[in-house]
Amino acid sequence: MDIPRAVANFRFFATAILHESSEAHVTDARALNYTLRHPMGVAGLISPWNLPLYLLSWKIAPAIAAGNTCVAKPSELTPLTSNRLAELSLEAGLPPGVMNIVHGYGAKAGAAICEHPDVPLISFTGGTVTGAKVAAAAAPLFKKLSLELGGKNPNLIFADADLDDAIATSIQSSFANQGEICLCGSRIFVERAIYDTFVERFVAATRKLRIGDPSAPDTDVGALISEAHLQKVTGYLDLAKEEGGTIVTGGNRVDRDGFFLEPAVITGLGCECRVLQEEIFGPVVTITPFDGDDEAIRSANSTRYGLSATVWTRDLQRAHRVAAAMHAGTVWINCWLLRDLRVPFGGMKESGVGREGGLESLHFFTEAKNVCVKLA
Numbered sequence: 001m002d003i004p005r006a007v008a009n010f011r012f013f014a015t016a017i018l019h020e021s022s023e024a025h026v027t028d029a030r031a032l033n034y035t036l037r038h039p040m041g042v043a044g045l046i047s048p049w050n051l052p053l054y055l056l057s058w059k060i061a062p063a064i065a066a067g068n069t070c071v072a073k074p075s076e077l078t079p080l081t082s083n084r085l086a087e088l089s090l091e092a093g094l095p096p097g098v099m100n101i102v103h104g105y106g107a108k109a110g111a112a113i114c115e116h117p118d119v120p121l122i123s124f125t126g127g128t129v130t131g132a133k134v135a136a137a138a139a140p141l142f143k144k145l146s147l148e149l150g151g152k153n154p155n156l157i158f159a160d161a162d163l164d165d166a167i168a169t170s171i172q173s174s175f176a177n178q179g180e181i182c183l184c185g186s187r188i189f190v191e192r193a194i195y196d197t198f199v200e201r202f203v204a205a206t207r208k209l210r211i212g213d214p215s216a217p218d219t220d221v222g223a224l225i226s227e228a229h230l231q232k233v234t235g236y237l238d239l240a241k242e243e244g245g246t247i248v249t250g251g252n253r254v255d256r257d258g259f260f261l262e263p264a265v266i267t268g269l270g271c272e273c274r275v276l277q278e279e280i281f282g283p284v285v286t287i288t289p290f291d292g293d294d295e296a297i298r299s300a301n302s303t304r305y306g307l308s309a310t311v312w313t314r315d316l317q318r319a320h321r322v323a324a325a326m327h328a329g330t331v332w333i334n335c336w337l338l339r340d341l342r343v344p345f346g347g348m349k350e351s352g353v354g355r356e357g358g359l360e361s362l363h364f365f366t367e368a369k370n371v372c373v374k375l376a
């Protein structure tokens with residue numbers, strides 16, 4: 001996922017800039033108003049460890065396509081792919097100084113980018129707590145800001161869903177990249193009429209997942225990023241039991257070198273529990289029953305996050321009605337992670353501010369100026 005999507009990002013924005021258009025309006029036959037867009041200068045780009053190259057290229061590509069240079073800081077946990085990108089960019093003929101990769105800890109190198117007066121805009125992807133620090137550092141300098149933060153995304157399964165497809169895709173949306181994708185559907189809500197059947201079939205499919213070497217093509221679940229992150233995730237499994245939940249399958253550390261955890265399914269917890277409120281960012285999902293559309297919507301919207309949501313139903317009216325009611329920047333209906341780079345991408349509430357993706361990114365990385373010329 002990481003490298004192919006990085007290639008796709010560069011190719012997309014290299015052509016998107018060729019189709020960028022501006023606007024002009026004739027005002028009461030008296031004046032012509034037109035919009036000029038200028039690059040902003042040095043773009044400050046800060047990215048996380050979970051899809052290190054993909055998420056960094058998603059910022060670098062539109063930033064330089066729009067005419068900026070950039071200072072990009074990958075996570076200290078995943079420095080190598082961005083370093084390789086920098087080497088390849090010089091081979092590709094990018095002039096030195098256009099793409100600058102800096103390495104370091106967030107509180108030092110990251111903070112320095114956010115605080116520098118000659119960096120007029122910051123595009124950040126990472127955790128909500130850190131996003132608040134980035135915003136606080138940027139605010140006094142009135143920097144333009146895009147924050148892609150955490151998520152606690154609902155996955156609604158209605159009784160009329162195509163259950164085979166819903167289960168197969170929900171296994172992906174639950175455990176892809178060991179659940180270390182901000183768009184993972186970590187809270188599964190199932191209409192009561194099919195709840196027992198869904199749990200039984202989903203748990204059986206979870207137990208079939210192959211845990212192993214991340215570089216082996218037949219591996220489904222690899223290692224988590226670090227010991228510290230593994231401890232964070234297992235801490236939530238302990239909390240689930242304290243809150244009265246049942247770990248139906250998984251949750252044990254795998255006996256092999258590295259930070260491997262069996263994908264876990266938790267039942268028996270209500271929306272108000274911390275396990276259903278806080279981002280775990282690991283191979284852990286909860287499954288909770290609901291009765292009727294209104295309860296499904298209330299449950300889905302019951303967290304401080306609003307990044308994405310997935311809805312499984314064959315009822316067309318319900319699909320559009322529920323999608324419109326979701327507190328989410330992206331809603332997938334009968335699919336997951338089907339992406340079109342032309343549409344705006346981002347979250348609401350504590351999942352962030354700003355929209356990246358497609359023309360939204362080209363507009364984010366430019367400053368708009370209106371010019372009004374008197375005609376008569």
Ligand code: TXE
Pocket residue numbers: 046047048049050073074075076104105106107109110111114125126127128130131133134148149150151181182279280281
């Ligand atoms: O992210 P951080 P981490 C969530 C997930 C995860 C949590 C923390 O829940 O457990 O965030 O993950 C830099 N000023 N997501 O620690 O701390 C840091 O060096 C400027 C969801 O990876 O947010 C890194 O490059 N920069 C998210 C980047 O910020 C600072 C994906 C992200 O680090 C900084 C990743 C500071 N004060 C984690 N402190 C998603 N939405 O995809 C740190 N950084």
